Amino acid sequence: MTIGSFILKNALRNKRRATLSVLSVAVSLFLLVTLLVALRELTIPPEDAGAALRVVVRSRISLANPLPARQRPIIERIPGVEAVSPFTWFGGNFKNEEGMTFAQFAMDPKLLRPIFGEAKMPEDQYEAFEKDQRSCILGKLTAEKYKLKVGDRITLASTIYPATLEFRIAGIYSGTIDDRNLLFHHKYFDEATGDLGQVGTWWVKVRSAEDMPRVTTAINAAFANSSSEVRAETERAFQLSFISMLGNVKLLVASISTVVVFTLILVTASTMSMAIRERFRELAVLKALGFRRRELFAFILAESFGLAVTGAVLGAGGAYFLYNYGNISKMTNGIFITFEVTPKIVGIAILVATGLGIVASIAPSISVARTSVVDGLKTLD
Amino acid sequence: MAEANIVTVRKLSKIYRQGDINVTALNQISLDIKTGEILTLMGPSGSGKTTLLHIIAGIDRPTSGECRVQDIDVTRLNESQLADWRNQNVGFVFQTFNLIPVLTAYENVELPLLLTRLGRKQRRHQVNTALELVGLGDRSHHLPRQLSGGQEQRVAIARALVTSPSLVVADEPTGNLDSHSAQEVLSILQSLSQSAGKTVIMVTHDPKAAAFGSRSIHLEKGELTN
Ligand SMILES: Nc1ncnc2c1ncn2[C@@H]1O[C@H](COP(=O)(O)OP(=O)(O)O)[C@@H](O)[C@H]1O
């Protein structure tokens, strides 16, 4: 027998309790990691500089309501506006796949570079895209996923409009925060859908960051009291608005996380106290045999740590593998595109587990320290 | 050397304060214990037997007085020195055996050796020797609950012996045993003193147990009476 196996035998003496406490730590840490990842994904700022100067204009009623095409020249005339492109969700299904795996938008190819400057493509691909009205460009991730290359043809059946469109891939771009979308000519879309004169949203490039507040206010004002009132906001606000009441969500997630950690500490500390109280007499015997206080502390700490770390490895490790190697967009029906357990979040989980191991061993260590051998021997089993 | 005193107790007192009341558990006890003898401590319940045993064994501290064991004043050692001293010099046998339930007989006996520098092989040798001495060489892999009370107490004696202490203290070691098991345990304790030269201090209520000792002293209200 070694000190290690002695500690292990002690920890496992009540197998059901050990299992339950490890599971409660595991479930809590899984939850904590999930919450932290969700919080991060929800509040992650778009990293591209382009987004800072983009304004998204949508119907005030809902994103699903189309806007009239005639709004375009009105927006273009607002001072500070550099370019306006329609941006319409096509909602096409590729190859009868269940659910959409990438988004397609109809837009104005001439405004690709002015508005979406971060999308990088070879010069000839830009030109080819602009020239061929039935062409499209595809994000690198999607192209790789389906092994598509420039020149290939791709057919998409819209789930919204009675239209099935065939495209020739003119270019493959990369460099945006989400290199997955397919972009194509709005004219092609208009033709195929019978010139409805409607667009999904307007994407507007503003001259400078200082112009942003004034431009958004001006756009909103331009269509106030019209039959198609709009809501103009920064791209970032637009992205974030997909989650309603984001501020509250953030606070909610933070408070749930705190409660989870707090409850976890209470549960683990009481489990450890119980486990040690049952063994008071044995610990007194160990003291009589010559074990010192610091050795008993080490036993308690090791047991407490073992419990916390095993739980953490199961819970946080499980979350890590599930989220980083699983198909999160499928699991969440596309609510989250990425759900990355970052090293920082793993670090927080480790920190919580470590803290848990230490905190849970404090109370039992104090009571063991306070109890003399003689008093310990008097306690009944 | 055989006649030298292993334990010298001088004017030892232990007073418990409970609020305003003082309970005198030991009152100015002086006592010499010879190396290799089996001393039995007798007396009515509450007379201070356990208290005296605990102070000699270094798990309790007196209120005043001196207690020297092999020329070391155990009342002057600090906690950690005392722990080392106990590990090397004292073997404990309790009335309720006090084995660790999740450890086998072998592991229970090995426990005090984990504090020494002995290697695994040496430990195995000492544990097996101790288990054989108490006649349980074939039970080393049994858990305490798989043993009878008498066998458990013999494992406890093996645990007390395994570090080769010079002093073995036993607080009513037969108190929870039937008379047959009690006999076995007492003979083992007796042979320890006779063939291994250990000093045994045993608290007992039982006059038959006292008969196994080489000398018997009586306590009454914290004082020696003979
Ligand atoms: N922790 C304590 N607090 C107060 N009184 C105690 C304590 N331990 C023992 N005593 C008292 O000391 C006296 C001697 O106790 P003890 O040595 O256990 O007696 P014995 O072992 O002879 O039955 C008893 O009166 C007992 O009540």
Ligand SMILES: [Mg+2]
């Ligand atoms: Mg007693």
